[in-house]
Amino acid sequence: MKNTIAFKTPLMAAILLSASAAWADVKPTDVWGDWKSQLSGYGYDISAQETMSGGDLEISDLKMNITLPEDEGTVDVMLSGLKFRDNGDGTVSVQFPAIMPIDMHVEAKNENPVDIKVNYTTTGLTMVVSGTPESMTTTFSAASMGLALADVMEGGNTVDMGDASFSLTNISGNSSTGGTDIKTRKQDFRAESLFYVIDMANPDNAADKVMLKGQMNGLSSNFAAAMPEGVDFQDMAAALAAGFSADGTFTYQGGQSEFAFSGDGDSASGNGSSKSGQFAVQMNADTLGYSFESTGAQMTMQVPDLPFPVEWAMEKAGFAMDMPAAKTEDPQDFRFSVTLGDFTISDMIWGMFDPAGQLPRDPATIAIDMAGKAKMLTNIFDPAEMETIGEAAPGELHALEVKDLTVRAVGAELTGKGAFTFDNSDLESFDGMPRPEGVLNLALSGGNALLDKLVAMGFIPEDQAMGTRMMIGMFAVPGDGPDSLKSTIEVNDQGHVMANGQRLK
Template structure:
C-alpha cells in the first residue's frame, strides 16, 4: 500500500518545515518577535506553502497558535497540509528573540486526491531541552539552537477514514547543536550547520492489509554532521519547479555519519530473512540548481550478514569502500553540459563458506575484488527535467530524441578479481549529425587503452576446477591474441582500441572493421 503519493516538491516543502524546527552572518542588532515570525512565514511561503496562524501579543511574547501550512499540487490534484501546533517568540531585552514550541508537538500530514486514496499521517515531533535564539536584523537573521534529543515518531495512519496499524516508526537524534543564517534580498539564502550525538531509528511495521508479514529494521550510528546551503526565489510556484530553478533556486546538502550498525528482518510467510549491517561511516551529498543535479554517496568498511528466506546458506560479505556518484543536467540547453557517473566497490570480500561453493579446492586467489569506474563527459538535454509537460512529452516520444551525447571520458576503469586485473582509460567524441556510419548511433571518434594482467593464470585455474573446458579456454586465448599484445611483466597484455569517425575500428593499429 502506498501511503503517500506526492511529488518531490511536496517532500521538499515537508523537509523545509522540519528543517525550520531544527534551525530556521548577522551583525548584532535589535530584532523583534514579529520580525522572526515574519521570517518563518517568508521561508515557508517561499517554499510554496500557504501559512496561517492565530497571532496574539502579550508583553514581550508573540504567540502563534494553530500554525498550518498548505500546498496545492494542481497537476496531481493533490493537497498537502501540515499542522505545526503552537509557537512562541519572546523578546529577551537584548535584541534577541527566543523561539519556543511545545515539547510534544503533533503534526498532521493530509494528502487528498480524487484519483487516489485519502491519506492522513499523524507525526509526533518531540524535543527535550530545546532552545533556539534568533539575532541580527530582519532580513539577515542568525539562529542558534540546541536540544538534548529530537524525535520524530509516526503516531497514526488513516486511509479513507480507516485507521491503519503499521507498528513502530521512529527516528531519534541526541545532543543536537546548530546554526542557521537567513538572508533575504533578491533571493532568500540560507546557510545551515548542525552536529549531533548518537542517532537511533526503528522501523517495525506489519502488513497494512492485515496479513502476517513484517518488516523490521533497527539501527544506530554514533553521530552525524549536516552542512547545507540554499537559495530560493521569494515566491515559488510548486506547479512549476523548472521556473523556480531558472529564477535562482539552488540547494547543496552534505551529511556525514559516523560508525554504525543495524539489524533487519523480513517476514513473508512461510519464510523469514534476517541480517545485520555494520560500517565505519560515510557521506551523502545532493546538490541541485541550474548547473544540474548531483548525488554522491559513499560508505567505508561496510559489512553485511544475511540468512534465511530463499538464501540457501549464510551470506557474509564486506566492502572496504562502496560509493556511487551521478551528475546530470536538468535544463534544456543549446550548449553542451557536463555529466559524470562513478561506481566503486572496493576491496570486496566474502566468507570461505561462499568461496567453497565454487572453489572447494582453493584453486583461485581469494584476494579482495574491486570494481572502479569513473566516467565524465558532455551532453545536451532537449527538455527540462522538472517540467511535467515536457517530461511527459519526452517519455511518450513527442519530443523526438530527448538529448544527445557529445563527449565521453573514461577516466578510470578497474576490474580486479581472483588474481586478474583489467585497467583502462580513454576518450571519445560523438558526431550526432552522422547516424549512418554506425547504424543509428552517433559516430564516435576516439580510443581506449587497456591493460590485462593475470588472465592466463585465471584461465588455468578455471580449467583445473572444471569450470571452463580446455577448448573454450583456447578460444578465449585466441581472442586475446587478436585484440591484445604482450605487455611488461609476466602474464600481462595491453591493447589500444581506436574508433574512427569514418567507421574504422582498430586494435593495436590493425583494422578490425
C-alpha cells in the same frame, strides 16, 4: 499515506532554518514572519491564531495545507504551542512544548482519507534568533529531538501500523537567512547520534512485517539554498530558471543497523555496519550533481534458501554524477564514476562454487571514472518536453574520457584509459551511434591463469576456452610481464576500428 513523509521535512527545515544576526534588533513578529515566508516557499498555505502578550507572540491552531503533485490530493498539517519570546536585548527565544502533536490529514485521489498524528518531542531545547528582519541568524542546541508515530486513522477507522520513530541526541548548530527577491538560507547542523526504529505490519495481513532499527553517529551537515520569491517546486524547470539552487553535504562517522522482513512467503533478516559515509547534492540552473560514499561496510543476512548466513564486506563504495541541468546551446561538462572497492564474501559462500579453493579470494574491485562533454537537447525537469522526445535521447554525446577503468577479481585484473570525441552529424557509420574518434588503451593480467582454473573447475569447456584465447589474440598483444596482455583500440576520422594497428572495421 506514502506521500506524507515528504511533507514533514519542510516543516522541520523551517523550524531549524529560522535565522538571526547578533548585532541588531529582531522582534517575535519578524521571526514568525520569516517562518511563514519559508513555509510558503515550500508551497504551504498557512493560517494560524496569533496572540500577542506584551512583546511575546504565541501561535495556536496553526494549519498548513499543501496540494500534492499532479492533483493527487491534499495534505493538512496542524499544530499548536509555538511561542516567540522577546528577550529584551534585540533577540528572540523560540519555545516549543516538550511534546508537540503534529496532526496530518491526507486526502489522496481515489484513496480513503488518512489522519496521522506524530509527536514532536524536545529535551533541553534552546533556540535564539538575532539580527534584523532582513538578515537573521538562529543558534540552537538540544539534548534530544525526535518524531514518533502516535496514531493512524484511515476512513475514520484506527489502523494499527506499529511503531515508527527517530531521535537525535546532543544537537547543535546555526542557520541564517538573508536577501530580498531571492532569499539565501544556510545551515550548519551537528548531532552526536541518530536512533531510528521502524517496526510495522500490514494491518490487512499480520504476516507481512518489516523491522528496521539502528543508529548513526557523529552526524554533521552543511546546507545552502537560494529561494526566489514565489517559486513553485511543482515546476522545477521554472524554479531553477528563476534562480533556485541547493548545495548540501551530509556526513556521519559510523553506524549499525538490523533488519527483518517477511511477506508473500519469503523472509530475511540481518544486520550491518559502516565506518563512515557522505552524501552530497548540488542543484542549480546549470548543474545537477549527486555523490555518495561509504567506507567499511559489512552485512550479514540470513535467507530461507541457505543454511548459513550470507556475509559480505566492502571497504569503499562510491557513486558520483554531475550533468547539465537544462537545455544547452553548447556542449557542457559531465562526470560519472562508480567504485565498489575491496569487496569480499565469506568462505562459506566461496565454498558453494569453489570448495577446493582453486580461485584466489583476494578482495575484488570494480571502478570506473569517466568525464566528457554533452549537449542537452531538452529540459529533463520539464515533463512536457520529456514526453515529446519519446524514445529519443535527451542529449548528444560530444566527448568522453575514460580516466580510469579497473576490474580486479579472482587473480585477474583489467585496466584501461582513453578518450574519444563524437561526430553527431554521422549516425550511419556506427548504426545510429555518433561516430567516435579516439584511442582506448587496455591491459589484462592473470587472464590465462584464470581461464585455466575455470576449465579445471568445469565451468568452461576446453574448446570454449581455446576459442576465447583465439578471440583475445585478435585484439591483444603480449604485455610487459608474465601472463599479461595489452591492447590499443583506435577509431580514426574515417570510422575505421583498429586493434594494435590491425584494422577490424
